[in-house]
Amino acid sequence: MGGCLSCNWVEWKERYLIRSFTKAGLEPKQVLIDNGQTTIHCWVPSKAAADPSKPPLLLIHGFQFDGIVGWENQVPEFSKHFSLYVPDLIFFGDSYSKSSERSEIFQAECLKKMLDELKIDRIHVMGTSYGGMVAYRMAHLFPERIDLLVCCSSGVLMTPTTNDRLLKEINCEKINTILIPTTLEEVRMGMSVATVLDLSRFPLFLIKPLFERYYSRNMRERTELLEGMIISSEGAPPVPKISQKTLILWGKKDRIFGTYLAEELKEHIGDNAKLVYFENAGHIPQIEKKKEFNAEAIKFLLYGHG
Incomplete structure (x- = not known):
């Protein structure tokens, strides 16, 4: 039974999510930028479901998985109110680049070029964790394109020592151990750190297909992404302020x-910022407290907060 589940559950879940996104009126699209040097996979409104009365919203996932997994709890509800664009960041999912650039600014510039190709002028942006850093950079670099920003669990102001406490707690030398795990045990540890749940005994045979599908791909490039981050790097310039609500x-x-x-x-x-906490939630409130998370985000994106 264990072997059967380990072989099939990730594949089954992915098929389920594809059906869920399709039901929400989205379809996958490969967007080429930089003269074909970079390919961005993005879920976009299908022609049949396109509704110009719905404001466009870009959802940017964190430093693991891809767009379809990162926002599985939001797309069905958000699609009722917004025209959704759900990309895979570069070197995640089915997005890839031949460029040697690796910073979060590079990711932000790529997503802006994707919006150019899709002929999206202005858009709301929501990002979680690493995706929140990319979203913040978009808001700063392209203020004429980004209306409202939702930043979730994102260490935009982190420093080179931000992760020291956590690393000491879990007895690791580098954050790569949980962000780019090389063993099933490291995957499980990273999952445990991200949530308030105790996953220390989560079966490794169930983690194996997850590791093979999502964690083991583009490991060299993802390591370079961590090394290439401007936020948190030694001697980094101050994080710029943004003007968006x-x-x-x-x-x-x-x-x-x-x-x-x-x-x-x-x-x-x-004054343009509003902070909302979720009780008994860890690093992934969009999963742990999805109902409350969705309600807060939708209210803000539809009506603002001021």
Whole structure:
């Protein structure tokens, strides 16, 4: 039984999510930019479901999995209100680039070029964790294109020592251990760190197909992405301020990015920022508290907060 489940459950889940996205009126599209040097896979509104009355919304996933897994709990509900665009970041899912660039600014520039190709002028953006850093960079670099910003569990103001406490707690030398795991045990540890649930005994045979499908791909390039991040790098320039109204969503028990980073980000942005915490949630409130998360995000993106 264990072998059967380990072979099939990830494939089954992916088929289910594809049906869910399709039912929500989305279809997959490969968008070529940089003269074909970069390919971005993105779920976009199908022609049959396109509704110009719905404001466009870009959803940017975090540093694992891809767009379809990252936002599986949001797309069915959000699609009722918005025209959704759900890309895979470069070197995740089915997005890839021949470029040697690796910073979060590069990711932001690629997504802007994707919007150019899709002929999207202005758009709301929501990003979680690493995706929130990319979303923040888009808001700063392209203010004429980004209307509202939702930043979830994202260490935009992290420093080179931000992860020291967590690394000491889990007895690891580098954050790569949980972001780019090389063993099933490391995957399980990363899953445990991200959530308030105790996953220390989660069966490794169930983790194996997850590792093979999502974690083991483009490992060299993802390592380079971590090394190429400007945010948190030694001697990095100050994170610029942005002008967009911003909703900051954060789990109260986030072990990866503590709540002090949420408070600092709110203060950094100023009067245009609103901070909402989710009780008994860790680094992934969009999964752990999906109902409350969706309600807060939709209310803000439809009506603002001021």
